[in-house]
Amino acid sequence: MTFQNNPLLIQLKKKMILKYPKIEGIVKSTKKNFGFLETNVNKIFFIPPKYMKNVMHGDRIQGYIKIEKNREIIYPEKLVVPFLTKFIGSIQKKNNFLFIQSHYPYVRNLILCNSKDIKKHVCEHGDWVMAELTEHPLQKKNRFYAIILKFIVKKINPLAPWYVILARHNLKKSSPNVHITHDFNLYHNEKNRTDLTHLNFITIDNQYTKDIDDAIFIKEITEKKFLLMVAIADPTEFVYKNTKLDKIAKKRSFTHYLPGFNIPMLPRKLSEDICSLKPFLTRPSIVCSVVINIDGSISTKKINFFLAWIQSKSKLTYENVSNWLEKKGTWIPENDYIKKQIILLKKIYDIRHLWRNKFAFIFPDKPEFRFHFSESWEVLNVSLESRRIAHRMIEEAMIAVNICAATFLSKKLGFGLYNIHSGFDIFNAINVCKFLKEYQIEYHPQEIMTLEGFCKLRRHIKEISNNYINYRLYRFQNFGEISLTPRPHYALGFPVYATWTSPIRKYSDLINHRLIKSIIKGEKNIIKPTESIINNIILQKRRTRLANRDLEDWLYIRFLRSYNHKKKIFQANIIDILRNGIRARLIQNGAFIFIPSFYIHNIQKELVFYPDIGMVYIRNKIYYRVSDIIMVYIVTIKFETKKIIACIA
Incomplete structure (x- = not known):
């Protein structure tokens, strides 16, 4: 009888587990071997490296809380919803075994894989395939395992980014394969x-x-x-x-x-x-x-x-x-x-x-x-x-x-x-009017909920040419839709x-x-x-x-990695304020960049982000807001996550 199969030890382990509180959440990986469990009640628990081997980023799991070295940690026990089911990845060959590396940047697990239809020698290191996760360590077998469903493209194919992205989003890569002849009676009408x-x-x-x-x-x-x-x-x-x-x-x-x-x-x-x-x-x-x-x-x-x-x-x-x-x-x-x-x-x-x-x-x-x-x-x-x-x-x-x-x-x-397009709902119309009042612009909610009033407001804002106000109004607007019956298009x-x-x-x-x-x-x-x-x-x-x-992100990474961007200053337009940084777009070429908080101001406690109003405060003063043009330089380009990290110049 092996140590793992000892019924007394298994029974003892189950009794110990019952003593610990259970919790459910989503796994978040890090660059290092450890991770975290984010729960629905906005609590975060540490997952040590030895337990992270049994889960992957994005998994919804149940586990129990243990105390180790005066710290609460999570012991993963049950898989609720796996992050990966069908997925795209690149082939990795090691010791005559096939592994697949998921295209998702935060999933760092190498997954053992095989295929019934594709022979091993056909797949080269770096080739792209579609696979399905069939085994998970928290299920019956103590491993990650996947079956290759479809070969997508060779690594050396210059169109690999296009084919990978199209496959990932379940889009066709060629025109419909339907034979067209002039048997169509062109002149029958x-x-x-x-x-x-x-x-x-x-x-x-x-x-x-x-x-x-x-x-x-x-x-x-x-x-x-x-x-x-x-x-x-x-x-x-x-x-x-x-x-x-x-x-x-x-x-x-x-x-x-x-x-x-x-x-x-x-x-x-x-x-x-x-x-x-x-x-x-x-x-x-x-x-x-x-x-x-x-x-x-x-x-x-x-x-x-x-x-x-x-x-x-x-x-x-x-x-x-x-x-x-x-x-x-x-x-x-x-x-x-x-x-x-x-x-x-x-x-x-x-x-x-x-x-x-x-x-x-x-x-x-x-x-x-x-x-x-x-x-x-x-x-x-x-x-x-x-x-x-x-x-x-x-x-x-x-x-x-x-x-x-x-x-x-x-x-x-x-x-x-x-x-x-239905313009503003009543809740947002009220908030719009409150916001506009700060700029001495007076409108009534009922007025801007009409087609005529909405257009009047938009023309007014266009005349005063305030990009920040325009951005805030856009955030309050409803999304465009398709309807089977005729209704107004407020935005037009x-x-x-x-x-x-x-x-x-x-x-x-x-x-x-x-x-x-x-x-x-x-x-x-x-x-x-x-x-x-x-x-x-x-x-x-x-x-x-x-x-x-996704494709543009990939192409921008390729372009800027081959482009001598060091020590070059770019103009960028701030397009969003996040909880931990600024998203902006380079005016010269359209690449999207992220500026983390530590590249904005070196004293973090003096820095406050307000995503809802699109502003960044430093020492209780507005320093940056959405629509501002700023000067930046590129610090690093991350191919795995398709992110361009920049610093304010």
Whole structure:
């Protein structure tokens, strides 16, 4: 009989355990071998190295409290919820055994692993795989053990960061594998479509855009009225409801745009060829025509949607059009027809922009950064991409026809996929008014809970140009949502709003396309979309956002490690105040940095952080607040946690 299996000792151990108080919490690891247990009652208990071997960061466990060397420690007894189930990790080879190191930075355990389908010699040290934790030391067997489920990418593959991040967030890494042929009867609805191929539609996109989904034609009716026609590519002509292709698009919900890389919602043959509004090729489309008055208002009684054939007469780029309007460079429109369309589009932009500034609200642009890659996918540079006049012209036209779509769907059906924003709830409206009073700005909660009052407040704050006040208001606002029924979009300042201009790239727009098309064709008993569709769209949008964030963090680490940043001073914009430091963004390249408290002020007791109000006090005086521009230098770059640590210069 072994020592471990001695029934008398086991019984004695159980009796001893009953004497100690039990507690439940979540394990937190440290850089060293010890850890802590954080409980629901905000108490923290020490876990010695000998016990940390049996748990990992993030595990929810039960244990009992022991006293050792006059200190309370936790003895882990039972696993409640493991932190790892399915996870991504890199292969580590030791003594002919395979181990996996989790991609989660604070999980430092090397996990013994194996695979039924992948042979050992196929996996090299550093290769990336997906695995499932099947054994835990607090369960039946006294070890961590995982089964490899899927091989992801070789370590030496330059696209490894992209594939790892996509796998981690359960996103596809390639376009749908559906065979597309011209067996689609492209002309089966020809009689139902108006032939507009004689009109001078133009497209304006980035230089390398292939999935072109909108084209514009404008006619000056009188000196005080313009006819705006926006033609949107019609993938519903090929993607029928409940088909295999539709189910794939529904599941993906979006074309995912990552730095240097995109994964289409639809097969590239459709999105970049058959449906794309390429120049001089006849394409099926849904057209919205609307009259824009000289004061910038939309004639809601003159909104019309119809099916059409269109032919783009020119593929223009944002850069060329902007340069021409700003009298830069050598590019000129190829003929007077194209020139006239650009000039008319600029006129519509001017009057619509003025109208929105006066009656709605226009948010200031957020900085956008572009990664520049070598042929081997190394980051060469990161540049700030300014949105120029051509971007704004197209955006203004798309916003106008999105308002038209929302109005059309509301009137004809009373349902669709609407983008909504409810401004402030009553609790936050009261707090907003209290906060504004500190700056001698007087508003009543009931006033700013109306669409008109909300827009008035936002325009007021924009005029006084106080970034800190703007930040605080933003923190009080509700989040944007998607609704099946029409409701206001406070943040944009519209009574109703629904997007439909990117059906090649967004499933929500594809749904609105189908609804609009059903109305045009006079169909009866049109089926309302379900909440499950909205839930999936929200899920996929969140996954895409997180994937972008994680990949950019990885790429910034790569870039700055190869970049001579030592002794270089950067400007940074404070974006958040935490309990133990400042989060900021480098203005030059957009990298996110963290400034811990000890790199802000060397006397810690004089330093106080107020995350709720976005301020840092030193010796009872405000020293830093959100929206401030500060000077920093980089201290260290942590690849494992993808964090850039900086110090105030």
